[in-house]
Amino acid sequence: MExxxxxxxxxxxxxxxxxxxxxxxxxxxxxxxxxxxxxEEVKKxxxxxxxxxxxxxxxxxxxxxxxxxxxxADVVLVCLKTTxxxxxxxxxxxxxxxxxxxxxxxxGLLFEEELSESLPGQAIAGASAFICSFxxxxxxxxxxxxxxISFALLKKSEAACELLEKVKDDFIACGVEASVEADLxxxxxxxxxxxxxxxxxxxxxxxxxxxLMQNSESxxxxxxxxxxxxxxxxxxxxxxxxxxxxKMLTYTDSMIPYAPSxxxxxxxxxxxxxxxxxxxxxxxxxxxxVDLKKIRMLEQQLYFKQSEYLK
Amino acid sequence: MExxxxxxxxxxxxxxxxxxxxxxxxxxxxxxxxxxxxxEEVKKxxxxxxxxxxxxxxxxxxxxxxxxxxxxADVVLVCLKTTxxxxxxxxxxxxxxxxxxxxxxxxGLLFEEELSESLPGQAIAGASAFICSFxxxxxxxxxxxxxxISFALLKKSEAACELLEKVKDDFIACGVEASVEADLxxxxxxxxxxxxxxxxxxxxxxxxxxxLMQNSESxxxxxxxxxxxxxxxxxxxxxxxxxxxxKMLTYTDSMIPYAPSxxxxxxxxxxxxxxxxxxxxxxxxxxxxVDLKKIRMLEQQLYFKQSEYLK
Numbered sequence: 016m017e018x019x020x021x022x023x024x025x026x027x028x029x030x031x032x033x034x035x036x037x038x039x040x041x042x043x044x045x046x047x048x049x050x051x052x053x054x055e056e057v058k059k060x061x062x063x064x065x066x067x068x069x070x071x072x073x074x075x076x077x078x079x080x081x082x083x084x085x086x087x088a089d090v091v092l093v094c095l096k097t098t099x100x101x102x103x104x105x106x107x108x109x110x111x112x113x114x115x116x117x118x119x120x121x122x123g124l125l126f127e128e129e130l131s132e133s134l135p136g137q138a139i140a141g142a143s144a145f146i147c148s149f150x151x152x153x154x155x156x157x158x159x160x161x162x163x164i165s166f167a168l169l170k171k172s173e174a175a176c177e178l179l180e181k182v183k184d185d186f187i188a189c190g191v192e193a194s195v196e197a198d199l200x201x202x203x204x205x206x207x208x209x210x211x212x213x214x215x216x217x218x219x220x221x222x223x224x225x226x227l228m229q230n231s232e233s234x235x236x237x238x239x240x241x242x243x244x245x246x247x248x249x250x251x252x253x254x255x256x257x258x259x260x261x262k263m264l265t266y267t268d269s270m271i272p273y274a275p276s277x278x279x280x281x282x283x284x285x286x287x288x289x290x291x292x293x294x295x296x297x298x299x300x301x302x303x304x305v306d307l308k309k310i311r312m313l314e315q316q317l318y319f320k321q322s323e324y325l326k
Numbered sequence: 327m328e329x330x331x332x333x334x335x336x337x338x339x340x341x342x343x344x345x346x347x348x349x350x351x352x353x354x355x356x357x358x359x360x361x362x363x364x365x366e367e368v369k370k371x372x373x374x375x376x377x378x379x380x381x382x383x384x385x386x387x388x389x390x391x392x393x394x395x396x397x398x399a400d401v402v403l404v405c406l407k408t409t410x411x412x413x414x415x416x417x418x419x420x421x422x423x424x425x426x427x428x429x430x431x432x433x434g435l436l437f438e439e440e441l442s443e444s445l446p447g448q449a450i451a452g453a454s455a456f457i458c459s460f461x462x463x464x465x466x467x468x469x470x471x472x473x474x475i476s477f478a479l480l481k482k483s484e485a486a487c488e489l490l491e492k493v494k495d496d497f498i499a500c501g502v503e504a505s506v507e508a509d510l511x512x513x514x515x516x517x518x519x520x521x522x523x524x525x526x527x528x529x530x531x532x533x534x535x536x537x538l539m540q541n542s543e544s545x546x547x548x549x550x551x552x553x554x555x556x557x558x559x560x561x562x563x564x565x566x567x568x569x570x571x572x573k574m575l576t577y578t579d580s581m582i583p584y585a586p587s588x589x590x591x592x593x594x595x596x597x598x599x600x601x602x603x604x605x606x607x608x609x610x611x612x613x614x615x616v617d618l619k620k621i622r623m624l625e626q627q628l629y630f631k632q633s634e635y636l637k
Contacts, residue, residue, distance in 0.1 A: 220630055232629035308619040318543035319531055
């Protein structure tokens with residue numbers, strides 16, 4: 016397989032799928048993009064990337080409305096919001112080969128495990144993207160800052176490890192910083208240290224990250240939530256150093272005022288990714304008898320907030 | 327003393343002071359009302375009470391702008407918002423005799439103890455009002471429902487007990503249901519079982535009590551907060567039966583959609599009574615090593631919300 020070029024499928028051509036898929040395609044890899052909203056328009060215009068590293072367009076990108084017409088892929092990058100994950104088993108079927116690697120470029124815990132129940136034996140990985148990008152319009156992505164992506168396998172096999180290394184090399188060759196990590200739960204919990212406090216708190220307090228950091232009480236609460244996340248991680252066997260928490264706080268201090276993706280979803284009255292960022296981590300910790308009280312309270316408040324616009 | 331009529335002073339002639347002081351005055355007791363906002367107007371027009379039990383007016387009510395011109399009182403009913411309690415020691419001085427009983431008709435924990443530090447040796451009681459009333463305009467109160475008031479002494483002495491009984495008898499004689507309770511912490515913590523969840527949650531979620539009860543997640547959180555309050559009470563030696571919690575939930579279900587006083591303060595951008603309802607109970611429980619995590623989180627969120635309009 017090493018000498019064969021990989022065929023990529025991108026499911027969900029938004030802020031993440033558009034950017035990463037776009038970089039791979041621009042770098043010469045074969046990428047088939049699935050896009051639902053605005054399909055006709057994007058099919059006509061192609062994909063447009065405004066990037067802090069240089070703009071580019073893909074006028075002849077391979078665009079599909081549904082997976083049913085797509086060629087089978089060696090690697091699938093799932094870049095949907097996790098609120099649509101219930102659709103995945105059906106959507107993936109037409110493009111999977113026995114050896115296809117499915118990578119969930121998503122936020123939140125346990126989705127790889129859940130998908131694996133529907134696709135037993137399939138190679139599955141998770142990816143965590145450290146990036147500021149957003150969708151300007153269908154097929155039109157603005158990439159503002161960062162871009163690093165980390166991968167980790169749900170279950171290691173020789174073939175899957177080899178394939179994931181090749182994916183990482185493709186990303187790097189196409190100008191994206193990428194790495195393969197040893198442990199998927201570690202990858203997921205480390206991202207949660209930031210996502211759990213800031214996503215929920217910007218929604219519930221209806222504010223931005225900088226304001227939360229400036230008030231001493233909310234800043235303390237942000238740190239409390241990080242410490243509970245650390246505790247939750249530990250209950251699942253993942254050690255997060257206290258240094259890392261301090262780093263996340265300092266890093267957020269240095270950020271420009273920022274609305275996390277959950278705040279954007281909330282403002283647009285879209286479903287929020289409460290399950291992956293809150294309910295699943297709570298479930299994972301509770302399995303080991305650990306009750307994360309403040310995270311649970313934030314989850315309860317988020318479900319209330321969501322119920323106000325989503326019936 | 328038994329045969330002498332008591333002179334009452336009401337500090338803060340709002341929803342509570344106007345109603346209870348008004349009932350006493352209408353019933354023939356001597357009541358001196360202190361009022362700041364709208365003093366000139368109320369001095370002219372008198373006090374107007376619209377009550378579900380029958381309207382009445384007090385055209386000749388004794389109205390004062392400041393305590394300095396008031397006669398010394400046998401009983402002081404402090405009906406200020408607790409956010410103004412830092413003013414109390416100075417305000418009370420001109421109207422106190424050695425044997426004057428000061429009754430805090432307020433919400434929240436530890437204010438009697440705090441006042442006692444400024445007024446050592448003074449007889450002090452707390453009162454908990456179970457009433458729906460609000461200020462329509464200065465000196466104009468609307469009483470919608472209920473009205474029961476419970477008293478309890480901070481420290482018992484024969485004289486203070488006798489005086490408080492007389493106060494209770496005066497309230498009853500003037501048409502207000504009243505009782506004397508044996509234990510002040512019990513009186514305060516029982517009120518907190520309702521105040522802690524609903525005051526803070528209606529502010530933070532920007533909603534009303536009925537909406538919080540209709541959503542299963544926020545309803546669960548309301549109950550969690552009640553259970554933490556029960557735990558906090560227990561740490562201070564106060565037992566609250568689980569029946570009482572169920573009763574509070576059922577009672578709130580049966581209420582018309584309601585904005586607690588903290589929500590009204592928040593909407594009007596006034597200081598909120600966070601200290602008495604949250605910080606002091608947290609402090610009291612922490613003294614016995616009990617960390618009430620969800621109540622602490624609600625306190626942190628409330629301080630953040632308040633910082634957005636109060637600099």
